Amino acid sequence: MPTVPSPVQTILDTIGNTPMVKINRMAQDIPGEVWAKVEYFNPGHSTKDRMALKMVEEAEKDGRLQPGGTIIECTSGNTGMGLALAAVVKGYRLICTMSDKQSKEKMDVLRALGAEIYVCPTHVSPDHPDSYYSVARRLNGEIPHSFFPNQYDNLDNRDAHYESTGPEIWEQTQGRITHFVVGVGTGGTISGVAKYLKEKNPKIQIWGIDTYGSVFKKYHETGVFDENEIYGYITEGIGEDILPKNVDFSLIDAFEKVTDKDGALATRELARKEGLLLGYSSGSAFQGLRQLKHLLGPNSVTVVLFHDHGSRYVGKVFNDDWMRERGFLQEPIHTAGDAVSTQSHLPLVSIATEEPLSNAIVLLKKYGISQLPVRDVTGYIGVVDESCLLIALSQGKGLDALIRSVMKAPLKIVSASTPLAEVISRIGKEENAVLVETKEHTFRILTKHDMLLATSLPL
Ligand SMILES: Cc1ncc(COP(=O)(O)O)c(C=O)c1O
Structure with missing residues (x-):
């Protein structure tokens, strides 16, 4: 039994x-x-209840946290939840700093338990003043009798x-x-x-x-x-x-x-x-x-x-639309738009005509890509890829040479509704990609590699 x-x-x-x-x-x-x-x-x-309670109780023992004090923590939600339970039962105020990629449900649940939430941008470095680490640290300096458990470095965790x-x-x-x-x-x-x-x-x-x-x-x-x-x-x-x-x-x-x-x-x-x-x-x-x-x-x-x-x-991995928007659900690919739908949350990586060749090399390496559309005020007017950069360097051009002096003819532009088969039949031997114009008039790059992957999926 x-x-x-x-x-x-x-x-x-x-x-x-x-x-x-x-x-x-x-x-x-x-x-x-x-x-x-x-x-x-x-x-x-979540498992984080265990360490949240431990961090609070150790701080109570050595006086870092005193009756009526405030707990401030940067959390992806679960530690906040554990701290919220401890704060309610033990009578503390709780402030959580969270990054904006955390689900709304997590924030709502914390608020339901009386926590105050500061939402901070995800895409900043940890030492940026707006990061959720820095905001927690700053509030800890400003609010008297506050305790910053710091789950990252606090070994009570x-x-x-x-x-x-x-x-x-x-x-x-x-x-x-x-x-x-x-x-x-x-x-x-x-x-x-x-x-x-x-x-x-x-x-x-x-x-x-x-x-x-x-x-x-x-x-x-x-x-x-x-x-x-x-x-x-x-x-x-x-x-x-x-x-x-x-x-x-x-x-x-x-x-x-x-x-x-x-x-x-x-x-x-x-x-x-x-x-x-x-x-x-x-x-x-x-x-x-x-x-x-x-x-x-x-x-x-x-x-x-x-x-x-x-x-x-429930609003994320268990939501079909959320999954589809990120290309996580495998769906039939019929059009150029379908084939680039997995990139819908990413900006198109491009380079300006007046930038030096060295910037192109940095971008190719950083994003693990092999070509960059070249833009000026009128739109996309050329492309640079690995081969044209190599040829330029081997012909004696320096890393400070301007992109406009090495770029190739622009990529063809196709609308998102163009059938993928038509795009494949129109793409030339020397071209490695096309630009796909979406309904919202943004552009995505569709490479030969993407086309191969798309056509090898069961249709
Ligand atoms: C959902 C989830 N998974 C995994 C982890 C990682 O656990 P740990 O911080 O103990 O490495 C966390 C921590 O916040 C979490 O919230």
Whole structure:
């Protein structure tokens, strides 16, 4: 007979002791057993309740937080939720700074628990005064008796998982666990759990799931903090453009990157095939496990930690329009517009006639592309690509030569409604792409590579 939980004094006493659920249909092609540590059973519906309470209680102990004080934190939502529960029960004011890519649902839920929210731009560097890190720091300086937990560098974060999540996983698998897989943001979950598990059995493999656009994987593999790895991405909660103190790289055996699309699709699949309505990073964690499944054997006992509940993502990964707008749902491609629909949230990368050739090289490298439409005030009047830049350099032109002196004839412009087959039949041997004009009169680039991919999809 399962034990019935005892009555508790406050909601905070229900944090932790979450269930472990076997993954069945989705684990059929994964060697060994796969178990999910389902953290949405925490009262704030995420694992972050554990560390939020720990950070508050440690601050109370040493006086950083005093009765009636204010807690200020930068959060992707879940830590805010844990802090909100602690603040309500313990009588603190809570201010959360959040980046504008976080779902509206997360913000509304925090407001429902009395938190004040400051929404900050996502696409600024962490040291920019408007970033959600900087705004939290500034408010902490301005508001008397305020406490800034700073989940990134506050090691109480990982200690919470060392003290509770790690021991629970060890006990629930009766010490049989061989692999632990989890998304990495502040690093608190992975580092705390990894420390506990490796102390019990140093052979347990710890795999961190990262996103494209984040620095973790490269830093772990090379020791280089590469700013070129940083760009905007959609997945919430994992990946970083900083190295938080809570990430203990020495305890992590491998990082695996998962695309926004694959993470989103796996999140939907977990709901439909396992009945687990989970947040976006949980899909990424499961997808990361799939990508590494060749490293598992028949005796592997893998635990993947699912951070939070899917209710906060109903307007996003669980919304077909949202998925379609980002090109995450595979749909028939008939027209040039269909073929570029996956780029609808990205600006067209182009260069001006009067810029130096060196700028073109920087842009090609930064965005991993091979050609740039050239613009002047009248529109797109040329193109530069890898071959014309190489020819210009080999003919003695310097890096300061102007783009207008090296550019080739402009790309053909087609309307979004042009059938893809017609675009393919019209494109010349020497041309590598066309520009597609959308209904809104914006332009997208459609390369031969894109055309090949589009036509190889089942129509
Ligand atoms: C949804 C979600 N997934 C994953 C993470 C990453 O966890 P950690 O910060 O412990 O590395 C977070 C952290 O905020 C999160 O909110």
